[in-house]
Amino acid sequence: MRGSIxxxxxxxxxxxxxxxxxxxxxxxxxxxxxxxEVIVNWSYNLxxxxxxxxxxxxxxxxxxxxYNEVAIIIPILLLISLISGLFISLFKDIEQQEExxxxxxxxxxxxxxxxxxxxxxxxxxxxxxxxxxxxxPIIIFYDAVLELNFFHSIGLGYILLILSFICTFPYILxxxxxxxxxxxxxxxxxxxxxxxxxxxxxxxxxxxxxxxxNIRIGEYEFRKMQEEKIRERILRTGxx
Amino acid sequence: xxxxxxxxxxxxxxxxIQICKKSYNYKKLAVILMxxxxxxxxxxxxxxxxxxxxxxxxxxxxDYFHFLNQQITNNFELKFVSNxxxxxxxxxxxxxxxxxxxxxxxxxxxxxxxxxxxxxLEVPNxxxxxxxxxxxxxxxxxxxxxxxxxxxxxxxxxxxxxxLLMKLAxxxxxxxxxxxxxxxxxxxxxxxxxxxxxEKLEKSNSQKIxxxxxxxxxxxxxxxxxxxxxxxxxxxxIIIFFTLGVSFLFEMSINPFLxxxxxxxxLMSFGAGGLFILIYWTNFHSGGA
Numbered sequence: 001m002r003g004s005i006x007x008x009x010x011x012x013x014x015x016x017x018x019x020x021x022x023x024x025x026x027x028x029x030x031x032x033x034x035x036x037e038v039i040v041n042w043s044y045n046l047x048x049x050x051x052x053x054x055x056x057x058x059x060x061x062x063x064x065x066x067y068n069e070v071a072i073i074i075p076i077l078l079l080i081s082l083i084s085g086l087f088i089s090l091f092k093d094i095e096q097q098e099e100x101x102x103x104x105x106x107x108x109x110x111x112x113x114x115x116x117x118x119x120x121x122x123x124x125x126x127x128x129x130x131x132x133x134x135x136x137p138i139i140i141f142y143d144a145v146l147e148l149n150f151f152h153s154i155g156l157g158y159i160l161l162i163l164s165f166i167c168t169f170p171y172i173l174x175x176x177x178x179x180x181x182x183x184x185x186x187x188x189x190x191x192x193x194x195x196x197x198x199x200x201x202x203x204x205x206x207x208x209x210x211x212x213x214n215i216r217i218g219e220y221e222f223r224k225m226q227e228e229k230i231r232e233r234i235l236r237t238g239x240x
Numbered sequence: 241x242x243x244x245x246x247x248x249x250x251x252x253x254x255x256x257i258q259i260c261k262k263s264y265n266y267k268k269l270a271v272i273l274m275x276x277x278x279x280x281x282x283x284x285x286x287x288x289x290x291x292x293x294x295x296x297x298x299x300x301x302x303d304y305f306h307f308l309n310q311q312i313t314n315n316f317e318l319k320f321v322s323n324x325x326x327x328x329x330x331x332x333x334x335x336x337x338x339x340x341x342x343x344x345x346x347x348x349x350x351x352x353x354x355x356x357x358x359x360x361l362e363v364p365n366x367x368x369x370x371x372x373x374x375x376x377x378x379x380x381x382x383x384x385x386x387x388x389x390x391x392x393x394x395x396x397x398x399x400x401x402x403x404l405l406m407k408l409a410x411x412x413x414x415x416x417x418x419x420x421x422x423x424x425x426x427x428x429x430x431x432x433x434x435x436x437x438x439e440k441l442e443k444s445n446s447q448k449i450x451x452x453x454x455x456x457x458x459x460x461x462x463x464x465x466x467x468x469x470x471x472x473x474x475x476x477x478i479i480i481f482f483t484l485g486v487s488f489l490f491e492m493s494i495n496p497f498l499x500x501x502x503x504x505x506x507l508m509s510f511g512a513g514g515l516f517i518l519i520y521w522t523n524f525h526s527g528g529a
Binding site: 004007121122125137139196197201204 | 282483486
């Protein structure tokens, strides 16, 4: 029980990390000229999308604004799932429930959180950032055409989402597998149990072993008989 | 394994014993008996809803049996396996490993009697549903009184509930006492039923006791659960590091000029992923859960 509290706390910490990733920047890129003046600055926030801290009408900054954005429905879904996930762990924890089969919808919500986090960790950089020539995790380079030093970097939001995935994964997988196994058990517990026993136990073929031993005994008796025959023949004909 | 299979197996075992005695091949007999014992103990564990023996990690039959015994003792304060059986198993397994199965006839017969002793340890079907009629059929008059009369006042209900709980606890203790002396599968099942009813009654606010769930739900598997969670945590780390590694690899393949700067990150991600695979492989591989 104590151990499960630790894992649940870790999960809640993960969910909080996920929620905090909405506050911090997910990705940022900055361009500075030779006199260290910031000419270009764009940051990506999960809810706000791309935004710039440069308010003046800087043409270079406006021209370099990335246009690839994730549809707003996805971060909203992530936010709702994270809040639901928090609610599930606090009020619908699997260890305190008896009718586990009623919790399959909760388990799917939790798994959905993992998919959405994976989307932001893997799909977003590959299909949204790279399309705009935005590099990750941290790159510093000089653009000779624009004569600007660029700094591309993932933000704290991205790191918090990675942390969120690691912390929530054990609890979610345990929740999902418990519900799934319970559902399987409930339909035909005897069959599931028998299958499991068959799978885990070592198979032994006693018939084969009996046959092997019989052959061994047969061979031994045949050899003994042959030896006896030879001995008799020698005694009869050899005159010993 | 059903009764028919058990009978057939016993007959075949008898035949094999006769033949092996004739051929003096006691090693074969020892190996077969050891497998049968291991299978039987595995079956007990799985029937209780606990993990199977972790052969991949080299968990011995004795260690696993000892673990099962501890789980049952922790949950119900009963003596499931006698220390004599456990000691015997430990001794014979050690000899078996040291001599690589080359046991003497005496040791083989000891192993055989151990197998039959373990076979006697029946566990109830913990996957079966809790019998709601059990409450009415097995509990005496004072319990019936609780159910019979409707429209009771709250204070009346509370006092009767605490009386019923007290009686249930008495009954449970009585069974536990009996079980602590000698294991009996029927009493064990009864103890599980009582525990479940008691818990339901404690939670219930009305006159009704909702009976649901299975006997297996009475068990708490602390050890296996913590181990499972640790395993899931490692799997999570493997997934995340490989995800990062793949995204860096993809980035490098699109922009080869980034290899110099991203190579380090890629290597670190795959390296960390590989390290977690190694940890997983050495600790949890081959049916640890």
